[in-house]
Amino acid sequence: xxITDSRPGDGVRERILRAAASALRxxxxxxxxxxxxxxxVGRATLYRHFASREDLLVELGRFSAAECVRALEAARLDAVxxxxxxxxxxxxxxxxxxxxxxVSVHAPDLWPEERxxxxxxxxxxxxxxxxGVLRRDxxxxxxxALHGSxxxxxxxxxxxxxxGVEEAADTITKLYLSGAAA
Amino acid sequence: xxITDSRPGDGVRERILRAAASALRxxxxxxxxxxxxxxxVGRATLYRHFASREDLLVELGRFSAAECVRALEAARLDAVxxxxxxxxxxxxxxxxxxxxxxVSVHAPDLWPEERxxxxxxxxxxxxxxxxGVLRRDxxxxxxxALHGSxxxxxxxxxxxxxxGVEEAADTITKLYLSGAAA
DNA sequence: TCACGGCGAGACACGTTTGTCTCACCTAAG
DNA sequence: CTTAGGTGAGACAAACGTGTCTCGCCGTGA
Numbered sequence: 375x376x377i378t379d380s381r382p383g384d385g386v387r388e389r390i391l392r393a394a395a396s397a398l399r400x401x402x403x404x405x406x407x408x409x410x411x412x413x414x415v416g417r418a419t420l421y422r423h424f425a426s427r428e429d430l431l432v433e434l435g436r437f438s439a440a441e442c443v444r445a446l447e448a449a450r451l452d453a454v455x456x457x458x459x460x461x462x463x464x465x466x467x468x469x470x471x472x473x474x475x476x477v478s479v480h481a482p483d484l485w486p487e488e489r490x491x492x493x494x495x496x497x498x499x500x501x502x503x504x505x506g507v508l509r510r511d512x513x514x515x516x517x518x519a520l521h522g523s524x525x526x527x528x529x530x531x532x533x534x535x536x537x538g539v540e541e542a543a544d545t546i547t548k549l550y551l552s553g554a555a556a
Numbered sequence: 557x558x559i560t561d562s563r564p565g566d567g568v569r570e571r572i573l574r575a576a577a578s579a580l581r582x583x584x585x586x587x588x589x590x591x592x593x594x595x596x597v598g599r600a601t602l603y604r605h606f607a608s609r610e611d612l613l614v615e616l617g618r619f620s621a622a623e624c625v626r627a628l629e630a631a632r633l634d635a636v637x638x639x640x641x642x643x644x645x646x647x648x649x650x651x652x653x654x655x656x657x658x659v660s661v662h663a664p665d666l667w668p669e670e671r672x673x674x675x676x677x678x679x680x681x682x683x684x685x686x687x688g689v690l691r692r693d694x695x696x697x698x699x700x701a702l703h704g705s706x707x708x709x710x711x712x713x714x715x716x717x718x719x720g721v722e723e724a725a726d727t728i729t730k731l732y733l734s735g736a737a738a
Numbered sequence: 739t740c741a742c743g744g745c746g747a748g749a750c751a752c753g754t755t756t757g758t759c760t761c762a763c764c765t766a767a768g
Numbered sequence: 769c770t771t772a773g774g775t776g777a778g779a780c781a782a783a784c785g786t787g788t789c790t791c792g793c794c795g796t797g798a
Contacts, residue, residue, distance in 0.1 A: 386774085402584040405755055416776040421757065457737075502736070509738050512727055516716050517736050520728065523709025524702055531701040545694055546702065553735030554684070554699055555639075556691050568744090587785055598746040603787065 387423045389413050391437045394430060395472075406430075439487035445470045446494050456502035457551055463498060464525060464543035464550075467491070471529050495521045524550055569605045571595050573619045576612060577654075588612075621669035627652045628676050638684035639733055645680060646707060646725035646732075649673070653711045677703045706732055 393413030397404040406427055410417040424430035445466040451459040496518030502508030508517065524546045528534050534542050575595030579586040588609055592599040606612035627648040633641040678700030684690030690699065706728045710716050716724050 406757085407755080416778095418757095418759090418777080419775065422774080425757095427756075499736070507738055508736050509730075509734075512731065512736070516713070516727060517731075519713040519716060520706055520709050520731055521736070523705050523712065526709075527702050527705025530705065531698070534698050534701065545698060548691075549694065549699075549702055549732075549735065551735050551737045552691075553731065553733050553737075554681070554690050554694070554703070555733045555735075556689055588787090589785080598748095600747080600787095600789090601745065604744080607787095609786075 386415065386419065388437070390415060390420060390423060390430075391434050394434050395438060398434075399472075436487050439490050441470050442467060442491045443494070446491070451494070451498060452501075456498060456505055456507050459498055460502075460521070460551060461543065461547045463495065464528075464547050465539060467525050468528060468535070468539045468543050471525065472535075492518060492522055495519075521550055568597065568601065570619070572597060572602060572605060572612075573616050576616050577620060580616075617669050621672050623652050624649055624673045625676070628673070633676070633680060634683075638680060638687055638689050641680055642684075642703070642733060643725065643729045645677065646710075646729050647721060649707050650710060650717070650721045650725050653707065654717075674700060674704055677701075703732055 390409070390413045393415075394404075394409045397409045397412040404412075406420050407417050409430070410420050413420075420430065424433060446463060449459075449462040449466040451463055454462065496515045499508060499517035499521065500514040502517075503510050503514055508514075528542045528546045534545060572591070572595045575597075576586075576591045579591045579594040586594075588602050589599050591612070592602050595602075602612065606615060628645060631641075631644040631648040633645055636644065678697045681690060681699035681703065682696040684699075685692050685696055690696075710724045710728045716727060719727075
């Protein structure tokens with residue numbers, strides 16, 4: 375995004391991946407030309423960094439998941455009680471998630487790296503159950519998966535994410551923990 | 557699915573649409589050849605029923621949403637109190653939803669028909685708030701949207717939907733209404 | 739028996755996409 | 769100034785997807 379971003383090498387690859395995420399979000403049929411344009415880059419440059427379209431997609435999966443995991447690591451979930459950890463996880467994923475959500479939705483099997491994120495939500499649910507703060511009548515991995523789908527929902531539903539990360543995260547934290555009942 | 561399904565005319569179109577939903581679920585780039593194969597049908601037959609790929613997609617949107625709306629109508633949501641209506645809605649959508657969820661995810665703007673389903677969830681949330689059984693600190697349409705994303709989550713997460721419609725619907729009903737807290 | 743309608747298979751032309759390659763450009767380092 | 773590395777632009781062949789058309793097949797109803 376910044377002006378110096380077009381310096382040789384390292385910055386370009388990342389910019390391409392971010393642009394690809396954005397382009398694929400609008401439609402998965404986006405081709406290399408479309409991605410190149412979105413990245414403000416020549417089409418040939420795509421092939422200098424990625425062997426093929428398929429390869430670019432795989433790398434995008436790795437990149438997005440890694441970014442998401444990094445955010446979750448930084449949130450230090452295991453340093454706080456589960457309810458607070460849920461809130462932190464939601465903020466963390468929503469803040470980096472616009473790039474990420476593509477991964478979780480479009481090709482669930484193509485990107486095993488995505489599991490790294492889901493696993494962390496599962497783990498959180500499991501700890502919650504062990505600590506007695508989360509219900510035990512739903513398996514932890516189901517809780518984790520549905521927690522994930524709330525996050526995706528927040529990212530997908532424009533009017534919600536438009537309120538900003540804090541608001542949106544707060545909404546799904548409340549809903550996930552306490553439910554919709556009055 | 558049944559053997560007599562290959563009788564002339566009416567059955568084929570529906571089978572194509574179901575196959576298209578299934579094919580597009582794995583990847584939106586699925587072409588006409590792929591859809592035809594999934595439907596167990598010649599590629600030419602696709603063009604006998606739909607003018608173009610674009611047209612097929614539009615019809616798929618209409619078809620899926622209509623099927624979903626039909627199920628919701630049949631559930632008579634407004635004849636019962638909101639918590640029971642939520643349970644019914646979940647069962648209704650999950651039972652027809654495997655075809656439907658593609659619509660909601662892949663091209664939110666391409667298929668305005670999808671709104672017909674979302675609107676019903678919004679309406680349900682609004683009634684819940686008016687009746688005092690649903691929380692008012694989250695706008696009704698946000699509740700509706702997140703309710704929808706829980707449904708999509710249930711459809712997407714294999715281990716959950718594999719338990720069957722009743723189980724899966726029950727899980728998201730509990731989670732949506734009461735939350736994950738113990 | 740025959741015609742008919744819907745079908746599968748496959749050939750076809752056309753446009754688009756992919757992946758490769760070359761060339762000229764610009765910038766930073768020497 | 770000169771070189772080297774990364775780039776944008778564009779030419780290019782091959783592969784792929786689309787939409788049309790024709791053929792031969794098979795079941796239904798006359």
